[in-house]
Amino acid sequence: WSGVPISYPIGGISSYIPNSTQYDPNLKPQNTKSYEVGTELKFFQNRLGIDYTFSQQNGIDQIFAVPLATSTGASQLVMNGGKVHTISHEVVFYLVPVMAGSFKWEINVNFSKMNNVVDELAPGVESIFLGGFVTPQVRAGIGATYPVIYGTSYVRDANGKIVVEDSPGAWNNGMPKIGPPAVIGTVSPKFILGGTNTFTYKNWSLSGVFEWKNGGQMYSGSNGLLYLYGVAAKTSDRESTFIFDGVKPDGTPNDIVRGGPTDPDALQDLYTNVLTNIDEFYIYKNSFVKLRELSVKYKPAKKLFKSVDLGVTAFARNLLLWTALPNFDPESSQGNTNMGGSFERFSMPQTSSYGFSLDITF
Numbered sequence: 001w002s003g004v005p006i007s008y009p010i011g012g013i014s015s016y017i018p019n020s021t022q023y024d025p026n027l028k029p030q031n032t033k034s035y036e037v038g039t040e041l042k043f044f045q046n047r048l049g050i051d052y053t054f055s056q057q058n059g060i061d062q063i064f065a066v067p068l069a070t071s072t073g074a075s076q077l078v079m080n081g082g083k084v085h086t087i088s089h090e091v092v093f094y095l096v097p098v099m100a101g102s103f104k105w106e107i108n109v110n111f112s113k114m115n116n117v118v119d120e121l122a123p124g125v126e127s128i129f130l131g132g133f134v135t136p137q138v139r140a141g142i143g144a145t146y147p148v149i150y151g152t153s154y155v156r157d158a159n160g161k162i163v164v165e166d167s168p169g170a171w172n173n174g175m176p177k178i179g180p181p182a183v184i185g186t187v188s189p190k191f192i193l194g195g196t197n198t199f200t201y202k203n204w205s206l207s208g209v210f211e212w213k214n215g216g217q218m219y220s221g222s223n224g225l226l227y228l229y230g231v232a233a234k235t236s237d238r239e240s241t242f243i244f245d246g247v248k249p250d251g252t253p254n255d256i257v258r259g260g261p262t263d264p265d266a267l268q269d270l271y272t273n274v275l276t277n278i279d280e281f282y283i284y285k286n287s288f289v290k291l292r293e294l295s296v297k298y299k300p301a302k303k304l305f306k307s308v309d310l311g312v313t314a315f316a317r318n319l320l321l322w323t324a325l326p327n328f329d330p331e332s333s334q335g336n337t338n339m340g341g342s343f344e345r346f347s348m349p350q351t352s353s354y355g356f357s358l359d360i361t362f
Contacts, residue, residue: 221345
């Protein structure tokens, strides 16, 4: 036994502690085959350019920790248990719309779209745990875009509407039913679009960098906790009645009125006793548009000491943000990593930064 309160060595006697992870003696390296094709086109004396690249990667014998039955005496087996394919498209667009005298305007745009799909896992295994908590978790599931968020869901009808409890007199009457574990979120974005605009006049240049991430979802624990502790804006009105948006088990629209002076605990019950147990409530869209950097650079026309180039740059980063995720930056992290953009909980806000650099080239 290696748990509390046992701590080795005991009285000077040490011991071996059993490992709950076992390793397949036939483990072999994973293998990836990649295919790539692309084209590079430039026109009008390189003032217009388009680069396109298509690639596909097929990974076999991927190494995963596969869960084991507790009757084996171990919790997981590290083995070759996966087949994954990745298809990606990348387009780089370059344009110089204005070039007159000492003035030049350059535009660079980069579009990328990537799909990771799990084709196979170990026999009898439908999904693999990649990180997270007991619930929710980040998983790789067969036939699903990698990765996905897995956790407790709402009960929904055939039309996808949330089903509420219809039990007059019950404390949770009119509130959503807690459903089974399921895939509740897809992390991968539809596409990412980044771009740079640069204006140059004589020895000065002004540059702006933006990024647009479209699509994708994440588990936002911080937003969920705002509701749990009653500090979210929607929880400020604790005297009015409310009807949860959903349907009754018979399919009719929910018309059960809760809250108000005669039902003072309803709102707290909804957020602290019902929704906090439904991981799907914590899932948010996390598309965003960011102005990542704005910089001004000055480079003197004359060299310093005949062989040294000098440049001075002032910059500001993380200036503007629009996001579908309320209250937080979707790039905030869960500890040292947010599991590929899947999780956010107790995160620190992103900060804007300002500075300058001195470039000396010789």
